[in-house]
Structures are given as structure tokens and as C-alpha cells.
Amino acid sequence: MSEYILPVTLHGRKLQLPGPKPRELQNFIESLPNSRWWPEKNLHTCDATPATAWNILSHSPCDVSASDEVTELSHRFLRRYEMFEDTGEQPPVRVLDSWEHQRQAYWFAYHRDSALFNMWMGTGKSKPTVELAINKKCKRVIVLCPSAVLGVWRREFAQWGVPDSCRTLILDKQSWTSKRKAKEADQFLKQCEGSGKCAIIVINYESAWRTAFEKWSLGVHWNMAICDESQKIANANTNQSRYCAKLGMNSDFRLCLSGTPLKKDPLSVFGQFKFLDRGVFGTSWTRFRDRYGIKGNFGDNHIVGYKNTDELSDLISLLTFTVGQDALDLPPVLDIERPVEFDKKAMQTYKIFEQECVTSFGDNILSADNILVKLLRLQQMTSGMVPLDPEYVLGPGGEYEVVATEWEFISDAKRKGLLELLQDFPADEPFVVFCKFKQDLVAIREIAQELGRRYGEISGDRKDLTPDAKMPEGIDLMGVQIQSGGIGIDLTRACCAAYYSIGYSLDDFQQSAARLSRPGQTRPCRFWHLTVRDTIDELIYKTLERRQEINEGVLSYLKEKQQRILQTG
Structure with missing residues (x-):
């Protein structure tokens, strides 16, 4: 494959990669956003985004012969994501001056099509987010977030937005069906368009991908799409992550907000970057995983380590603005x-179970089949109650959750x-x-x-x-x-x-x-x-x-x- 040269040309909104290709190149081509093979034309096509052009020129396994238009598209990506110059200016339209790191976050994102605010909890991600919506003159904004923080966004836009410039709809009524939420959002959007105000629609992740709302929202062209607590879309194989990837393609500006975007696994950026800019890492999880992960002995997704980490970090930094805990000046x-002690009987019960993973309460047997369940049972014991004949359901965070009706003191x-x-x-x-x-x-x-x-x-x-x-x-x-x-x-x-x-x-x-x-x-x-x-x-x-x-x-x-x-x- 070292002698093969990959030709790339630009045709409208698609990049064309003509001719037969070595088998080793197929995986890379298929990872590009919306990659498709046209046998009758003997060529591949993919989305012609600046990041995709840059990705092909920078990461193709073989040499590339790119047209001038493709080269210019790649240069657009590099110019857009060059390190911004901090001039010390505040956002032009604002309610109050920002902290230094908030101001820098704003300007980091302003000239980009997408950004990830990796900002420690409490460092004020919402203020630059609202100011971006205002100064970019957005008219249609959608915010996706966990259910627990739906109401927060009304407060944030009211606190940091220009008075009477925007209206916020919080789709938080659990009794509403997906169809009802889509109808309410559509009516709200039309009302805001009639009054000339910016429409902010806030919905939780679990509701957004449901059929009726998904169909409606993907039919709207959004000026700005925000994923709050974006670690929620880290797994690209979940319904909510797939939905966000499609939403990102229909939005002018995309923003992820999180204090923990990488969590324990740097590969978790894949789902977030499919929303932000699918051209950076492509759309193939398999290729991404094989490029940056070291697989263990228990299946393809058993990752025991990481490789090419410098390259991965460089690519992540293209879109990511990071603020650590040290930016906060908070009280100590x-x-x-505060230790407490079991009585003799409770400690005896605890130690037996800790060693043997089984103990009894009358006719009831308490046991643990694996380490995770054992940890859960031990914690239940120290809290003071254990369930009898429980059912354990593996929750979304990888922890076992208890379903039980009878408990032992x-x-x-x-x-x-x-x-x-x-x-x-x-x-x-x-x-x-x-x-x-x-x-x-x-x-x-x-x-x-x-x-x-x-x-x-x-x-x-x-x-x-x-x-x-x-x-x-x-x-x-x-x-x-x-x-x-x-x-x-x-x-x-x-x-x-x-x-x-x-x-x-x-x-x-x-x-x-x-x-x-x-x-x-x-x-x-x-x-x-x-x-x-x-x-x-x-x-x-x-x-x-x-x-x-x-x-x-x-x-x-x-x-x-x-x-x-x-x-x-």
C-alpha cells in the first residue's frame, strides 16, 4: 500500500475518492462521515467538512493527492482551530463581566463551529454558554441535559441573558408523551419566531431520542445545540448518543459542557466528538478503538490500556477548553x-460474609455471586440493612441496583x-x-x-x-x-x-x-x-x-x- 496514492476531489457537499483501493485502506475510508461506495461510479463519497478534509490529509494510511479545493478545505479547519489569542476582551453583549477563565472559554469557542468546555464543577460553564448564544445572534437553541438539571437552564438564561431577548421552554412534564413534547416545542418555536425572540428549548436526554420528538427536532435547523453533562453521550452505541450525533449535523454551532468529559476512559470522547465534529475521529468506533485502545482477552471492547495517546490528546485539544479546580477561589x-462501631453480633455477621460470601438469617440465605455484588452487600451491611431475596439490576453507571421488598436489620x-x-x-x-x-x-x-x-x-x-x-x-x-x-x-x-x-x-x-x-x-x-x-x-x-x-x-x-x-x- 506504500506505493498507492489516494486521489481526493471536491464535488458540491461531498468529497470523492475514486478508483479501487487496497483492502488495508477500506477501514479508514469507511470511518469517514457518511462514507458510501458507489459501484456504478467506482468511487467513495463522504461529507465535505473541513475536519474531514484535514483528517484525510493528516491520517490517511497512504499518500494523498488532493485537489486545491480539498487542500483549502483542510486549511480552513486548521485556521479555525489555531490557538486563539487572548486579548483580554469581554464578550461584547453581557450582563456582567466574566471571570478570566470564562472570558477565555467564550473566545475559544466563538470562532469555532464546535467546542467542549471541560470545566471543573462550579467554574461557571453556563455564563459563556449563554453569552455565545446571544452574541452569535441565535434564534433557535436546543439544550439536552439530565432530568435533574432541566430547571437550571431557565435560571441561567434569565441570569446571564439580555432581558426580553429570549424565551425558554422546559419540557419537564413527565406525563407528556413524545408527541405532546414535539407539539409544544413546535408551537413555542413558532411563537418565538413571530416575536423575534430567541427560542431555547430544554429537554432531557432520555426524552429527546423518542420517536416523535426526534423526528420533529431533526427537521429543525438549529443555530446552537448544547449537550450539558456531555459524558451522558460518551457511549456512541446508546440511543441518546446516536440521536445527538444526528442533531449535531443539523446545527450551526455545537457545544458540550462537562466537568468530567473523559471520565475514567479517554476513549469516551468518541461519542461526544461524533456530536461536535464527526470529521475529527470519523464515525467508525472499531477503527477509533483499534487506533487508540489496547484490547484485552475478553472481547473486542475489553480495553486494558491506551496507545497513540499523544495524538489522541492533540486531537481532543482542538475542540477542548479546560479549566481546573484551581480556578476557583472558594472557602476551604x-x-x-466520623467512625462508628458495630456491636459484636453485627461485626460477626459482617466478617462471616466478608470471608465466605454467604451467611444466613433464619431461613433466608444471603450470598454474593461476584465481586460487585459482594461490595454492594458489604456496603448495605454497614448502612444497617440488607435485602432478603433481592434482585440486582446493573444500572447505567455500572453499579448494581437493588430491587427488594423485605430487609433484614x-x-x-x-x-x-x-x-x-x-x-x-x-x-x-x-x-x-x-x-x-x-x-x-x-x-x-x-x-x-x-x-x-x-x-x-x-x-x-x-x-x-x-x-x-x-x-x-x-x-x-x-x-x-x-x-x-x-x-x-x-x-x-x-x-x-x-x-x-x-x-x-x-x-x-x-x-x-x-x-x-x-x-x-x-x-x-x-x-x-x-x-x-x-x-x-x-x-x-x-x-x-x-x-x-x-x-x-x-x-x-x-x-x-x-x-x-x-x-x-
Whole structure:
């Protein structure tokens, strides 16, 4: 293939790659956006975007003979994504001056067709986002986000937008069908067009790809499409990620917002870049995975490492503006471990299960078939209750979720520990308690009643928040299920929180803490971690102190410990 030269020409909105090609080149050609083979014409075609032209000239496995038009298209991409010059200017139309990093983020994105704001939680991604919509004179904007932050966007556009310049429709009514949401959005869009105002339509990811709304929204030409918490589309094989990839092709400007876009896996950018600019990495997951991932022994998608990382980082940086936690000037944060102890019987039950993965309660047998279930059961024990005959469903975050109707009491050590902690605070001092399990929420609610505190909850069942996703004045104690309350909400009314239990993700933990320690917080934040001595809780807390991934560190420890037990027993 080293002697083969790939010809590339421009015809309208398509690049043409004529002639038969070596087999080794086929995978690369097929990865290009909307690649298609025309046997009657003996040529391939693909989308003629600047990024695609640049990708072919830069990454083709063989030499390329490009027409002048294709070369110019490639140069357009490079000029557009050259490092911007920071002149110190503020956005022309703005309500208030921006922080330095917000101003830089704005200008980084302004002259591009797409951008990813990789900005630490609380650094203010929304302000430059709204200012981009205003200064680009957008008339049709669509925002996709998790359900928990739908209402936040009304607040952000009201706070940072020009008064009376835009209207916001939040499609948050769960009773509405996809057809009803499409109808409401269409009527809203027409009303805004009639009044000359910018229409901002906000919908959650799970609703957006449903048939009726998908068909309607892909028939609209959007001036700006925003994916908030864009790690939600990291997996390119999900329905919501596929929808966003199609939406991106129908939008003038595309923006991803996330504090954790790469999560634990740098390959997770593929789904996000298919939305932002499919020309950068193409559309073939197989080729992308083979180019940058090192496969293990358990299938094609078992990735054990990464390669060509310098190239991958360079390509990601073309669209990505990064702001770290050090950009924030916030009051100090203090993490405090608050140990509690099992009684003798509870500790005996815990140790038996830890060693043998099985124990009994009367006629009921508690067992664990794998390491993930074992970790879940051990955490349930330290929380004080375990389900009898449960069903475990693998949730979207890779954690097992419990479906159970009957629970066995283990210990009230954590319940007493939280009760004693809260008794040290005035009853009207706002306090947040984070937890993993629904049974934990039951215990927190009972403690609130016992102490006469007004209780609120953020979980899969309840969202006791103000319309702009803040902690209401009428709540003294807020129970928050980490999976439901880690993204987008504002709990800065409180400066004190406790962790009753925690999930496996470092990202989720950091997101939850950032709900209190974020701009708007005026007091030092304190986080108490309730841990049962000599249990999995202590290992999780130590892992968090080192800011390591909880999942990897704890599971590795459990596997080693189980192996030692098998060898000695």
C-alpha cells in the first residue's frame, strides 16, 4: 500500500475518492462521515467538512493527492482551530463581566463551529454558554441535559441573558408523551419566531431520542445545540448518543459542557466528538478503538490500556477548553472521618460474609455471586440493612441496583452516628446527607422527624428543589441519593454535609461535594464521612482521600483478599 496514492476531489457537499483501493485502506475510508461506495461510479463519497478534509490529509494510511479545493478545505479547519489569542476582551453583549477563565472559554469557542468546555464543577460553564448564544445572534437553541438539571437552564438564561431577548421552554412534564413534547416545542418555536425572540428549548436526554420528538427536532435547523453533562453521550452505541450525533449535523454551532468529559476512559470522547465534529475521529468506533485502545482477552471492547495517546490528546485539544479546580477561589473544605462501631453480633455477621460470601438469617440465605455484588452487600451491611431475596439490576453507571421488598436489620450504628452528629447543630442550620441506598433515605427521614427538622429529599422518587434547582428555605435536612443529586443542583444554602454511604465513582463523589462547595458559597464547607470501623467503609474513605477511583481501588482489594482466603482455606 506504500506505493498507492489516494486521489481526493471536491464535488458540491461531498468529497470523492475514486478508483479501487487496497483492502488495508477500506477501514479508514469507511470511518469517514457518511462514507458510501458507489459501484456504478467506482468511487467513495463522504461529507465535505473541513475536519474531514484535514483528517484525510493528516491520517490517511497512504499518500494523498488532493485537489486545491480539498487542500483549502483542510486549511480552513486548521485556521479555525489555531490557538486563539487572548486579548483580554469581554464578550461584547453581557450582563456582567466574566471571570478570566470564562472570558477565555467564550473566545475559544466563538470562532469555532464546535467546542467542549471541560470545566471543573462550579467554574461557571453556563455564563459563556449563554453569552455565545446571544452574541452569535441565535434564534433557535436546543439544550439536552439530565432530568435533574432541566430547571437550571431557565435560571441561567434569565441570569446571564439580555432581558426580553429570549424565551425558554422546559419540557419537564413527565406525563407528556413524545408527541405532546414535539407539539409544544413546535408551537413555542413558532411563537418565538413571530416575536423575534430567541427560542431555547430544554429537554432531557432520555426524552429527546423518542420517536416523535426526534423526528420533529431533526427537521429543525438549529443555530446552537448544547449537550450539558456531555459524558451522558460518551457511549456512541446508546440511543441518546446516536440521536445527538444526528442533531449535531443539523446545527450551526455545537457545544458540550462537562466537568468530567473523559471520565475514567479517554476513549469516551468518541461519542461526544461524533456530536461536535464527526470529521475529527470519523464515525467508525472499531477503527477509533483499534487506533487508540489496547484490547484485552475478553472481547473486542475489553480495553486494558491506551496507545497513540499523544495524538489522541492533540486531537481532543482542538475542540477542548479546560479549566481546573484551581480556578476557583472558594472557602476551604474540610473532610472529617466520623467512625462508628458495630456491636459484636453485627461485626460477626459482617466478617462471616466478608470471608465466605454467604451467611444466613433464619431461613433466608444471603450470598454474593461476584465481586460487585459482594461490595454492594458489604456496603448495605454497614448502612444497617440488607435485602432478603433481592434482585440486582446493573444500572447505567455500572453499579448494581437493588430491587427488594423485605430487609433484614444488621445494625443501627450509622443511624446513631448521624443522630449524634446532627444534635451538635442548631435545628435550623441547613444540613445535607448524601447516601447510596433508598433504605438510607428512610433512616435519614426518621432522624429528621425525631429531631423536628423539616425534611427534603432528592432521589429517584422526589425532587424537593426550587424551580431553579436550589435548596428551598423551608428545608433544614436534605437527604440526597448520590446518583440523583450529583449533577447540576445548587446546595450552597448549606455548608455542612455528611456521607451516610457512597457509590463506586470518584466522579459522582466529587460532583456531590461540588453542590455545596461552588460559587455562591460564602462559608467553609465541612463533610463528615460516617464509617464503620474495620469494614469496607474505611477502605472507601482512604481511597477517596487519595482521590483514586473507588471502583478500581476497592474491587482490587476485595479480589486480592478473596484470593488469599481461597489459598489459605
